Amino acid sequence: MLKFYLKGLFRDRARSLLPVIVVTIGVTLVVLANSWVTGVLEDMVVFNARFATGHVKIMSQAYYENRGQQPNDLALVGTSSFMDSLESQYPEMEWVERIQFGGLVDAPDENGETRAQGPGGGMAVDLLSEDSGEIERLNLEKAMVRGRIPQSPFEIILSEQFADKLEVEPGDQVTLISSTMYGAMSITNFTVSGTITFGTAALDRGGMVADISGIRQALDMTDATGEILGYFPSGEYDDPEAASFAAAFNEKYSNPQDEFSPVMATLREQSNMAGFLDLIDYFKGIIVTIFVVAMSIVLWNSGLLGALRRYGEMGLRMAIGEEKGHIYRSLIIEAVFIGLAGSVIGTLFGLFFSSLMARGIDISGMMQNSTMMMQGVMKAKITPLAYYIGFFPGLIATVLGTALAGFGIYKRQTAKLFKELQA
Amino acid sequence: MKNGTIITIENLAKHYPMGGGKFTALSDINLTFSKGEFTGIVGPSGSGKTTMLNIIGSLDTPSEGATNVLGTTSREMTPKVAATLRKKHIGFIFQTYNLMSVYTVYENVEFPLLLLKKSVSERKKAVMDAIQWVGLTDKIKSKPPQLSGGESQRVAIARAMVKRPELVLADEPTANLDAKNSHHILRTMEQLNRELQTTFIFATHDDKVIQYLRRIITLEDGTVASDEIAKQ
Ligand SMILES: Nc1ncnc2c1ncn2[C@@H]1O[C@H](COP(=O)(O)OP(=O)(O)O)[C@@H](O)[C@H]1O
Ligand SMILES: [Mg+2]
Numbered sequence: 001m002l003k004f005y006l007k008g009l010f011r012d013r014a015r016s017l018l019p020v021i022v023v024t025i026g027v028t029l030v031v032l033a034n035s036w037v038t039g040v041l042e043d044m045v046v047f048n049a050r051f052a053t054g055h056v057k058i059m060s061q062a063y064y065e066n067r068g069q070q071p072n073d074l075a076l077v078g079t080s081s082f083m084d085s086l087e088s089q090y091p092e093m094e095w096v097e098r099i100q101f102g103g104l105v106d107a108p109d110e111n112g113e114t115r116a117q118g119p120g121g122g123m124a125v126d127l128l129s130e131d132s133g134e135i136e137r138l139n140l141e142k143a144m145v146r147g148r149i150p151q152s153p154f155e156i157i158l159s160e161q162f163a164d165k166l167e168v169e170p171g172d173q174v175t176l177i178s179s180t181m182y183g184a185m186s187i188t189n190f191t192v193s194g195t196i197t198f199g200t201a202a203l204d205r206g207g208m209v210a211d212i213s214g215i216r217q218a219l220d221m222t223d224a225t226g227e228i229l230g231y232f233p234s235g236e237y238d239d240p241e242a243a244s245f246a247a248a249f250n251e252k253y254s255n256p257q258d259e260f261s262p263v264m265a266t267l268r269e270q271s272n273m274a275g276f277l278d279l280i281d282y283f284k285g286i287i288v289t290i291f292v293v294a295m296s297i298v299l300w301n302s303g304l305l306g307a308l309r310r311y312g313e314m315g316l317r318m319a320i321g322e323e324k325g326h327i328y329r330s331l332i333i334e335a336v337f338i339g340l341a342g343s344v345i346g347t348l349f350g351l352f353f354s355s356l357m358a359r360g361i362d363i364s365g366m367m368q369n370s371t372m373m374m375q376g377v378m379k380a381k382i383t384p385l386a387y388y389i390g391f392f393p394g395l396i397a398t399v400l401g402t403a404l405a406g407f408g409i410y411k412r413q414t415a416k417l418f419k420e421l422q423a
Numbered sequence: 424m425k426n427g428t429i430i431t432i433e434n435l436a437k438h439y440p441m442g443g444g445k446f447t448a449l450s451d452i453n454l455t456f457s458k459g460e461f462t463g464i465v466g467p468s469g470s471g472k473t474t475m476l477n478i479i480g481s482l483d484t485p486s487e488g489a490t491n492v493l494g495t496t497s498r499e500m501t502p503k504v505a506a507t508l509r510k511k512h513i514g515f516i517f518q519t520y521n522l523m524s525v526y527t528v529y530e531n532v533e534f535p536l537l538l539l540k541k542s543v544s545e546r547k548k549a550v551m552d553a554i555q556w557v558g559l560t561d562k563i564k565s566k567p568p569q570l571s572g573g574e575s576q577r578v579a580i581a582r583a584m585v586k587r588p589e590l591v592l593a594d595e596p597t598a599n600l601d602a603k604n605s606h607h608i609l610r611t612m613e614q615l616n617r618e619l620q621t622t623f624i625f626a627t628h629d630d631k632v633i634q635y636l637r638r639i640i641t642l643e644d645g646t647v648a649s650d651e652i653a654k655q
Contacts, residue, residue: 001537004530011525316521319482320535320582321510323503418482421517422473422594 002333009334015306016338019299023342023398024349026295027390031350032380033287034389036357039381041280045237045267050137051123053270054096054229055237056246058086062259063226067270070100070121072181072219072226076262079225092233096134097225099124099215103178103186105158105208107166116166120158120176122208124215128153140196140209146170147194153214155193159207163195170194180220188218230264239277242266284389292393292400299401303335307409314409315417324410331406332399339398343391350390354380429589429622430456430479434488437474437645448474449645452488456624458589461616463625463633466642472626473594475642479624480513480592481505493589510538514583514621516593520575522567522582528554529563532581539586553585554578557611573604580608584615594626605631 009016049055059067062074076082079097086095102121109115126132127140127150135141140149145160147170156174158166168174172192180186190210198204216222232241246264255261268274307314317327357380409417435452438445449471456462464472477483479492481500490497493512495504509515514535522531532553536546554560557577567575576596583591593612597605613635616623625632633639633653641649 004526004534004537007530008523008525312521313523316523317534318506319480319509319515319521320538321506321508321513322538323506418477421515421519421521 005330005334006337009337014309015334019302019338019398020342020345022298022302023295023339023394024346026291026397027343027346027394028349028353030288030291030390030393031347031386032353032357034284035350035354035380035382035386037280037284037287038383038385039358039379041277042381043379044276049231049237049267050139053265053267054227055232055242056230056249056264056266057270058228058230058249058262058264059226060260061254061256061263064263064265065259070102070226072099072101072221073183074260075099075181075221075224075226076228077224077260079228080223082262083228086228086230090230094133094231094233096126096132096137096229096231097212097227098229099212099219099221099226101176101178101210101215101219103176105162105166105206106175106177107168108173108175116168118162118165118206120162120206120208121203122156122210122215124210124212126213127209127211128213138209143196143198145195145197147192150193150209150211150214153211153217154188154190155211155214156190157194157196157209158192159204160195160197161204162206162208163192168192176218178219180218181224182220184220186218186220188214190214237267239266239268242268288389288393291390292397295394295397296400296404299335299398300404301401303331303402303405304408307405311409311417311420315420318417319421328406328410331402331409335399335402336395338402339395342398343394346394347387347391351382351386354382354386358382427457428455429458429493430454431491432479432488433490435475435478435485435490436487437471437478437483438486447645449478449642451646454640454647454650456622458622459616459620460638461613461623461636462638462640463627463636464640464642465627465633465636466648467628470642471645472628472642474645476592476594476624476626479590480515481508510535511586512589514586514588514591516576516579516583516591516596518595518598520567520572520579520599522570522575522578524567526566527563528559528565528567528570528578528581531567531578532585535582535586549585549587550581553581556584556615557581557608571604572599573601573607576600576604576608577611580611580615584619584621587619588621590622590624592624592626595629596625597627597629597632602631605629609635 058076060074060076063071066074083095083097101124105118105120106114107116125134125138127135135149150156158168166174170192173189174192176188176190178186196209198207232238243266246266249264253261254263268277314327318324432452432454435449436447437449438447452475464475466472474483478485478490481492484500485497493508495508529550532550533546536549541549554563557580559574559577559581562570562574567578570578596608600608609632612623615621625636627633636653639651639653640647
């Protein structure tokens, strides 16, 4: 009997091919959308971890609370011994110190008078140690436009645009006018060692990168640092792992009464990543829901059209003695097969296109993205979710659409169905 | 029921709702049918022939009165009971053939046996026999769109006969056929009626059919105007 139904299904193109194509397209799109969103998200997480948040970050409590203002007056102090103890306590982790700084950058003429001036913001990282991973982490080599990476404490990299604006070249002097950790005015000369493209408009307007030892001297931050970023050995951000790690650390080191005691925040907790990560999950849910609803409606309608065409067949089958419920079940069985076929093909297509997007279509090769610090590549990422995020909704939508369409037939009076036999 | 009686109809009436009131398609019908009959319900269009055939065939139910078809009364006729009755004991033949176009001749004829869960070998033999009765052995692999009207109706006869039902109900079976094909299918049915003792009840107003009938029940405006043995 099942064989009989399936034979009919495969021979009737309008009944099989069209719904399979519809399901295939839908499932492909869902799988692709998921891989793409996942890939973008992954990139953003990696990007955030590298440039801003680490997997975890240690700050003073007060600094953490005011982190929007780069409050170096609230920096952690005694950090060289603190770093030593971190490294011995958590040897598997990689710890790096960073200072966010801001100020006025002044380009003097040959007489020392201001020729051009502009506000800038920068990141001080360890550029000079042999074993520093920061140059690679920040993609500095590739992002250089002109000149070279600083080789001494008082060299600085400016964004290409900023350098243009100030009309300075690599080798020229600039003056950073800022304030020290203790609130005094700080005026320090740096040599521009090179220029860079950051890849985001805000940073390209006035971004800088300098070695942390020079900035420490400039801002009077000896043995102090704004932030200590920690990276897990796997290189991947795992939120539950980070959360429990941070909880254990805070339990041990953090004292709510002391605003200068250190506190550890995970990547998720910092900035707006937490809301963003939730939003992504939420969007995935919405995408899948919209998909199921839209597909069900499309399939419901095509099922209704198909059913109209098949009223004669239904009436006949009932006249021959098939029960209504049996016919209804046979329609559902047909739907399961259509749904399976469409979902399998759609998932395969989706995975195929995702995998192309995951490696092949790396537009950065063609564009100048690769030379930016923050690569704007939109890469797809295939996770285990991709194997079923389209598959089950595809199957469900097909069965649901058919169930709704079939319900119409089922509700239709038997006598009316038989009327079709006399038409 | 009298010995040999397979259908009794008592005080049958059928109303259809119409506008605010009701339309009476059949009334005061009292009839019995015996095994092996070759009977026609005859009358002009709209006289209630199809309605009567559908009630006998359990595709429809009486509004008043009672029927007993092959031992099943109209009172106990739930959709499930009706489906079982049709599946096991009744074959239908329609004016428009109603073959399933995606299936071959063989598969169309096989379908009733699949519903009856017959084994492969039983099915094969019964299907080949039925197709042979109607003379279409060379067309078993054809699909309905490739058949002529006469051939299609012969497939429908084979499908109705394949399970060797006790009762075959044929509603205007020749309405779409020319004279040659009409005679062909009637001779086929007449022969099956004799050989297998299958009871045939026709609804028709076609003289070509009427000349084969052994009993003619005439309906006029939903009532029996006459019921007579044909003089052949
Ligand atoms: N489902 C229905 N609803 C309303 N009227 C019907 C219905 N079926 C049949 N009729 C009416 O009942 C009468 C008898 O119909 P029918 O049995 O089909 O006649 P026949 O087969 O003799 O041409 C007709 O007037 C027809 O319009
Ligand atoms: Mg009729």
